[in-house]
Structures are given as structure tokens and as C-alpha cells.
Amino acid sequence: MLRVDDLSAWYGEAQVLRGVSLTIDAGEVVTLVGRNGAGKSTLLRCVMGLHAGRSGTITLDGRDVDRLPAHRRARLGLGWVPDDRGAYATLSVTENLTLPPKVGPDPWPLERVYEAFPALYARRDSAATQLSGGEQQMLALARVLRMGARLLLCDEPTEGLSPLLVGQVGEILRQAKQHGVTVLLVEQNLHFATGVADRHYLLAEGRIVEAMDNSEVRSRERELLSYLGI
């Protein structure tokens, strides 16, 4: 579904990605792990079309999307889940879900969103500001699905959340996967990552240094945690 070939990226003179190549099949959940500054967020931004200084190719379902701006990539099914959660603060949950335009190829009906996220249904008339951190994260994901994304790009969706809420975000991602949604997420929490994802890429200094499955991450958890400085 998504293919990244020989991707390099720069901030001014500083090169932050160095020839990254990876593929993700439809319906897979894949994480990017790596130390701070390894280039994970930059990689995600390049895929969405939010980073200008780069070279290499990015294809979605065989179509070269390199030259397309982010809003055109959204039409093809890429969905950016903002890490600031990005909700309209004064609007209700239902308004936050129904106001954004349906741009992607597979917009979820409101009923399916509420079926998948009963916690949001329970808070449907509350203003977004009244939601807990976990509920806001849920709303951010639900909005992108409602807008029609088929491939979610999530930058540390569990950052700053309590263990209980981390569990809820995991449940959401599993729900999304069950509905055939593909996910690429940046994640430092290895325990969480192995609970939701199929595979993992380890990034170091702008390069993919390892591709691992869940059993490998689990068996090397100590080593990886110490490498990540966690």
C-alpha cells in the first residue's frame, strides 16, 4: 500500500533522513521506534507531504505521490493524526466529528465511529475541552477516520497519557485495524507497540537499522529499552 524508497530529508543544511526505504501492506500496523532526534517524526511528515526538503520516492497503492501537496494526499487516503489532538475546543464531540469535510476514499459513517468508540458516544454532547487526554486522542483518531483516511499517520499517540488511557488508545488502533485501516505510528512505548502493531522499524541517525517482528522486540526488550534510553 505504502512504499518509501531511498528517502532523505534535510532541515536546511542538516540531513536528518538518509536513504530510508520501507513498505507497508494494507491493513498492517507498523511502528517506528528510535531515540529522540532519530528522524521518526520527519519521516512521518515526509509521507504526509508536510516536509519540503527531501529526496526519494513515496508511492501509495503504486501511485507516485511525491509531488502532491498534503491535501491531495489526504484525498488518496492518507490521514494525519495531529499530536496536539487538534480538536475545535468549543464544539461538541459530534460537531467535531461531523464538521470536517469528508476528503478521503473511505469516510466512516458517524454510527460506525460511535460503535467503534463508545466512550466518545457517551461524551457526544460535551465540548472537546471537557474531554480527558485519552478521549481527546480518541477524538483525533476518530475524526481522521470519519474524514475518510485509509492509512493513519500517528506521532506518539500515547505520549503523556496514563496507563489506562494508553490501553484505550491501543483498543482504538486495534478497532481501526479490524476495519481494514493501515497505521504507521511513531511509538517509544515498546510494550504498547508490541500489543498493537504487526512489525517495527528501528531508526537511528536517519537510517532504518533494523526491521523487527513482535517476538523479536519482546525477546530483546531490555536491550532495546536501554538503547532507546528509556
Ligand SMILES: Nc1ncnc2c1ncn2[C@@H]1O[C@H](COP(=O)(O)OP(=O)(O)OP(=O)(O)O)[C@@H](O)[C@H]1O
Ligand atoms: N523544524 C526543525 N528545524 C530544524 N531541525 C529540526 C526541526 N525539527 C526537527 N529537527 C531536527 O531533525 C532531527 C530529527 O528530528 P525528528 O523530530 O524527526 O526526530 P524524532 O525521531 O521524531 O525525535 P523526537 O522523538 O525527539 O521528535 C533532530 O536532530 C531534530 O533536532
